Amino acid sequence: MTTQLLTYIFVGVSFALYIGIALWSKAQSTNDFYVAGKGVHPVANGMATAADWMSAASFLSMAGLIAFLGKDGSVYLMGWTGGYVLLALLLAPYLRKFGKFTVPDFIGERYYSKTARKLAVICLIFISFTYIAGQMRGVGIVFSRFLEVDINTGVIIGMAIVFFYAVLGGMKGITYTQVAQYCVLIFAYLVPAIFISILMTGNPIPQIGFGSTMVDSDIYLLDKLDQVTKDLGFTAYTENVKSNIDIFCITAALMFGTAGLPHVIVRFFTVPNVGAARQSAGYALIFIALLYTTAPAVSAFARMNLIDSIQDQPYSTSPSWFKNWEEIGLIAWQDKNMDGKIQYSAGNALEDIKPKYTNNRGDSGERAVENNPNPSNGNEIYIDRDIIVLANPEIAQLPGWVIALVAAGGLAAALSTAAGLLLVISSSISHDLLKKTYMPNITERKELKYARIAAAVAIGIAGIFGIYPPAFVAQVVAFAFGLAAATFFPALFLGIFYKRLNKEGAIAGMLCGLIFTASYIIYFKFINPEINNADYWFFGISPEGIGAIGMILNFSLALVISSLTNPPPKEVLSMVDEIRQP
Amino acid sequence: MKRKSDQYWKSNIKIVSSLLVIWFIASFGFGIVFSESLDQIKIGGFKLGFWFAQQGSIYVFVLIIFLYVWLMKRLDKKLSQEEDK
Numbered sequence: 001m002t003t004q005l006l007t008y009i010f011v012g013v014s015f016a017l018y019i020g021i022a023l024w025s026k027a028q029s030t031n032d033f034y035v036a037g038k039g040v041h042p043v044a045n046g047m048a049t050a051a052d053w054m055s056a057a058s059f060l061s062m063a064g065l066i067a068f069l070g071k072d073g074s075v076y077l078m079g080w081t082g083g084y085v086l087l088a089l090l091l092a093p094y095l096r097k098f099g100k101f102t103v104p105d106f107i108g109e110r111y112y113s114k115t116a117r118k119l120a121v122i123c124l125i126f127i128s129f130t131y132i133a134g135q136m137r138g139v140g141i142v143f144s145r146f147l148e149v150d151i152n153t154g155v156i157i158g159m160a161i162v163f164f165y166a167v168l169g170g171m172k173g174i175t176y177t178q179v180a181q182y183c184v185l186i187f188a189y190l191v192p193a194i195f196i197s198i199l200m201t202g203n204p205i206p207q208i209g210f211g212s213t214m215v216d217s218d219i220y221l222l223d224k225l226d227q228v229t230k231d232l233g234f235t236a237y238t239e240n241v242k243s244n245i246d247i248f249c250i251t252a253a254l255m256f257g258t259a260g261l262p263h264v265i266v267r268f269f270t271v272p273n274v275g276a277a278r279q280s281a282g283y284a285l286i287f288i289a290l291l292y293t294t295a296p297a298v299s300a301f302a303r304m305n306l307i308d309s310i311q312d313q314p315y316s317t318s319p320s321w322f323k324n325w326e327e328i329g330l331i332a333w334q335d336k337n338m339d340g341k342i343q344y345s346a347g348n349a350l351e352d353i354k355p356k357y358t359n360n361r362g363d364s365g366e367r368a369v370e371n372n373p374n375p376s377n378g379n380e381i382y383i384d385r386d387i388i389v390l391a392n393p394e395i396a397q398l399p400g401w402v403i404a405l406v407a408a409g410g411l412a413a414a415l416s417t418a419a420g421l422l423l424v425i426s427s428s429i430s431h432d433l434l435k436k437t438y439m440p441n442i443t444e445r446k447e448l449k450y451a452r453i454a455a456a457v458a459i460g461i462a463g464i465f466g467i468y469p470p471a472f473v474a475q476v477v478a479f480a481f482g483l484a485a486a487t488f489f490p491a492l493f494l495g496i497f498y499k500r501l502n503k504e505g506a507i508a509g510m511l512c513g514l515i516f517t518a519s520y521i522i523y524f525k526f527i528n529p530e531i532n533n534a535d536y537w538f539f540g541i542s543p544e545g546i547g548a549i550g551m552i553l554n555f556s557l558a559l560v561i562s563s564l565t566n567p568p569p570k571e572v573l574s575m576v577d578e579i580r581q582p
Numbered sequence: 583m584k585r586k587s588d589q590y591w592k593s594n595i596k597i598v599s600s601l602l603v604i605w606f607i608a609s610f611g612f613g614i615v616f617s618e619s620l621d622q623i624k625i626g627g628f629k630l631g632f633w634f635a636q637q638g639s640i641y642v643f644v645l646i647i648f649l650y651v652w653l654m655k656r657l658d659k660k661l662s663q664e665e666d667k
Contacts, residue, residue, distance in 0.1 A: 066636075074635035078609045081640045085605045088647045089598045093654075207637060211627040220627030238621070238632045247614050255609075278654060282647040289640050296636040580591055582658045 003400035007146045010401075010408040014184050015161055018415070021180060022165030022173045030448050033170030034101040034427045036270040040175055045276075046283025048178035049267045051185065051412070052420035053080075053258075053284070054291060055131070056138025059185060059413035064388030066299035067306075070229070070237040073299065075247055079254025079481075081285065081292050086259035086489075088281030092268040094496045096277035097579040101269065102424065103262040103488065104432040110495040111503040112572055114437055119510055121428045123487045124262045128421045129461070130480045131263075135421070136466025138414040141386060144328060146407040155466035158415060159459055166419045166426075167455045174419045175270060181412040186290055188409020192393045192402050193294045196301045199396055210297035225304050233346035233377070237303065242542075249545030256551055257481030260488035262428075263420045274582045302388050305395050310342045310381070315364040318342060321394035326367055329357065330384035333366050336373050337380075340364050347377030355382050418462060426454035479521055482547025486513030490554040499576050501558060504565040509558030517550035590661050597653050601646050608634065608642035 027033040040048070058080070066073030098106055104124060108117030136155055143154025165173040190206075197209035201221060213220050226236040235241045242250075258264065267284075268277045309319055315333060325331040332355035333342060340363070350371035362368045390410065393402045430451035435442060442450070487510045494501045494509075521543045524531070541549060567573075612620060617631030625633065 071632055071635060074613060074632075077636055078613055078639050081643050082605065082609050085602075085643050085646050089601060089650055210637075211625070211633070213627065222627045222629075222632075238629055240618075244614060248610060251609065251614065275651075275655065275658070278647075278651045282644070282651055285644050285647055289644050293637055293640050577587070580594075581587060582654075582661070 001400070003403050004146070004148065006401050006404035007407045010404045011147065011411060014180075014408045014412060017180055018161060018177045019164055021176045022169045025169050025172045025176050027168070027170035027172045027448075030101075030431075030444050030451065032172045033448055033451050034269075034431065035266070036170075036172040036175045038099075038270060038272055040270040040272075042271055042276045042280035043283050044175070044179050045267060045271050045280040046287055047182040048175045048270075049264065049280065049284035050287035050291075051178040051182035051416035052267055053264055053288060053417070054185065054413055055417035056135050056410065056414035058291065058295075059189065060138050060141070060389050060410050061386050063295045063298040063302065063392075064385040066296055067303040067388050068385055069241075070235065071240050072242050072247065073296070075250045075254060077292055077296060079251045080258055081288060082251070083255040083258025084281060084285040084288070086255060087264065087268075088278060088285075091259060091265065091492055091496070092277045092281050093274045093582070094579045095265060095492070096268050096271065097274050097581070098575075099269075101266075101431050102427050103265055103492070104428050105436070106495065107488075107491055107506070108432065108436060110572065110575070111491075111501075111506045112569060113503040113507065116491075116503055116507050116510070117432055117436065119507060119514075120488070120491075121432050123483060123510070123514060124428050125425055127261065127480045127484055128263060128425050129465070132418055132421050132462040133465040135414045135418040136462055139411060139418075140466055142390070142407050142410045142414070146390075146403070152467050155463055158411070158418075158466070159463040162415055162419050162422065163456065163459050166422050166459065167452050170451065170455075171266075171270060171423055171427075174416075174423055177419070178416045181416040182287060184412040185409040185416075186287070188405045188412070189291050190294060191405060192396070192398055193298050193301075195398050195402065196305070196392065196396045197297065200301055200304070206294050206297035206301075210300055221300060221304065225300055228304070228307055232307070232344065237300070243540050245540055246537075246542050246545055249541045249548040251545075253485050253545050253547035253551075254481050256485035256489045257547055258484075260484035260492065261480075262484075262488065263417075263424045265492075266424055266427075267420070298389065298392065302392050302395070305392070306383075306388075307344060309395055311344055312341050314341050315366055316340070319395070321391050324394075325384075325387050325391060329355070330387050332357070332369050332382040334369055334371070334373055334380055335362065335364065335366070336378060338363075343378055343380045345377060345379045347379045348374050349377075349379040349382050350374055353382070422455055422458045422462065425458045426451050429454040479518070482517045482521060482544070482550060483514060485547035486517040486550030486554055490551055490558060494555070494558060496576065496579065498559075499573055500567055501562050502565055502568045505558040505560075505562030508561045509554040512557045513550040513554030516553055517547050520546045520550075586661065586664055590657065593657055594654070597650065597657070601650055604642065605646055609639040613639045 031037055062076055095106060104117050104120035107120040139158040140151040140154050143149050144151045165177050193206040194204050197206040198204050201209035201212040202215050203209035203212050214224060222238055226238055229237045271277050271280050322331060334349060351374050352371055355369045356371055358368045358370050360368045390406060393406055430447055434450055435447050491506050491510055524543045612634040617635055620631035621629040623630040
């Protein structure tokens with residue numbers, strides 16, 4: 001069977017599974033729709049949380065990013081797992097005890113204010129849509145490369161599937177599909193990693209193979225990789241390029257941002273009690289760690305393999321994956337020294353970085369580009385980092401079914417996260433904006449209907465983002481985490497641990513965190529991107545890490561303003577006492 | 583009753599803050615600030631600082647959460663026993 005046929009079968013079977021689960025777990029009430037009836041087992045919720053959390057970015061992009069960043073890539077590994085410690089210890093059990101439906105719900109009631117609730121809804125919608133745009137791009141890439149359908153068709157198929165189980169099943173449908181999606185995605189991630197680990201180091205456990213010697217030699221893989229990267233003009237793989245303060249702030253922003261992401265927090269509303277919420281956070285992190293400790297091993301293997309398989313190869317005999325990805329436009333080669341061979345080294349090969357292809361072919365048969373060569377280095381290739389995980393099995397020459405499996409896994413990762421995000425968007429609209437603010441008299445049936453309509457509209461908008469991807473997708477990822485850290489985390493944390501915090505303090509803090517973080521990112525990413533470097537940054541902190549500073553400002557302002565204004569009313573104080581008890 | 587719940591909250595804060603100290607040391611300490619000095623030590627093919635940044639910190643995080651689950655279970659039990667008295 002051809003790889004493409006296998007891919008169709010794997011993807012088709014997994015989609016049929018998701019639809020079957022959706023039909024089986026239809027939501028009957030708002031309680032089902034928003035929080036799956038609060039009856040999800042902690043292990044199942046752990047898996048669902050892991051699938052919810054691990055997006056197309058974790059599955060497709062992260063290992064590739066780390067492969068090129070080396071040790072600097074650790075910020076993603078620590079940032080996106082360490083946040084779960086904060087979530088488990090500081091937020092999840094208490095928010096579960098609070099026992100309502102959404103994150104703005106907690107903020108609205110704890111700070112006895114509709115303004116606070118609306119502000120929370122705005123932050124939530126902004127964060128969630130930023131995130132969804134990335135998922136839809138992931139779906140598009142997988143479809144176009146492996147199923148050879150048009151990216152737009154791929155996005156529409158993906159939308160239809162999510163529409164089916166999110167609108168029908170709500171949180172209940174999403175939870176059980178996410179459990180299935182976790183199984184698909186983790187299997188799809190581990191199988192090629194194990195194969196490659198055996199091929200390169202003889203050890204089947206990637207986490208250990210990563211620190212072992214290469215097959216048929218007594219040189220450690222990482223030492224070899226350090227040597228090779230240095231020879232090509234890069235910083236050694238296991239050394240930092242970024243400054244420590246920047247790494248510190250980016251890690252902090254990602255950790256606190258993770259803990260403040262509404263679609264993750266809301267998963268802990270679905271378990272039966274406080275004890276289950278704590279356990280569930282632990283299981284979620286185990287399931288996540290399985291992928292996150294494998295990813296850096298995959299990165300190191302991939303970087304090594306990539307260099308080995310193309311360096312100084314004549315283009316005419318270069319491997320087929322190289323040409324396949326070139327056809328899609330994610331690899332480009334410009335023969336700077338006209339020797340017909342591929343040379344890879346540090347620096348951007350092309351001026352303007354991204355290739356602009358012409359319709360012509362170059363002397364060796366490559367797709368010609370109209371970019372001027374970048375004269376400051378000898379690097380001849382452009383490689384989009386997103387392809388590393390998808391191309392890795394091909395680079396390592398693994399069998400066709402492994403490649404098909406990876407395609408199904410990438411789709412599972414993208415769809416599960418998209419569904420979770422769509423749900424928090426729709427529930428914040430139907431519950432927080434309509435039921436709790438503008439239409440307090442609607443019945444539960446009506447509210448459920450509005451929730452479904454909101455989910456359908458949100459899917460439509462997400463699809464438009466997928467078909468016409470805004471050029472700024474990559475730039476705004478920093479936004480989602482920075483804003484979650486600078487707005488939600490302090491408001492939630494202080495709401496539980498500091499009784500005296502009142503609505504004036506909370507609102508001022510959130511607004512300040514929001515405005516400061518957003519303006520810093522917009523200034524460096526959009527208004528003056530040419531000065532987006534360490535010389536101009538505030539204390540050398542990049543826009544990716546600025547959320548950590550926004551969070552500190554939020555905390556300080558909230559505390560000062562609170563101490564100058566009236567304490568919160570009695571009911572709120574007793575509510576806080578209540579959520580502190582198990 | 584009021585005193586007991588205050589007591590519970592105090593023990594809770596103590597558990598959480600000591601676990602967060604471990605969390606901070608494993609990630610920001612060993613993985614970032616002291617990472618380069620730890621890199622002098624090698625275990626197998628891993629430099630220790632690099633290992634903490636890309637592997638070790640994650641294992642520590644998992645252990646912290648399960649330790650927390652266990653400690654809180656014990657604390658909850660103590661509270662409900664005292665309430666029964």
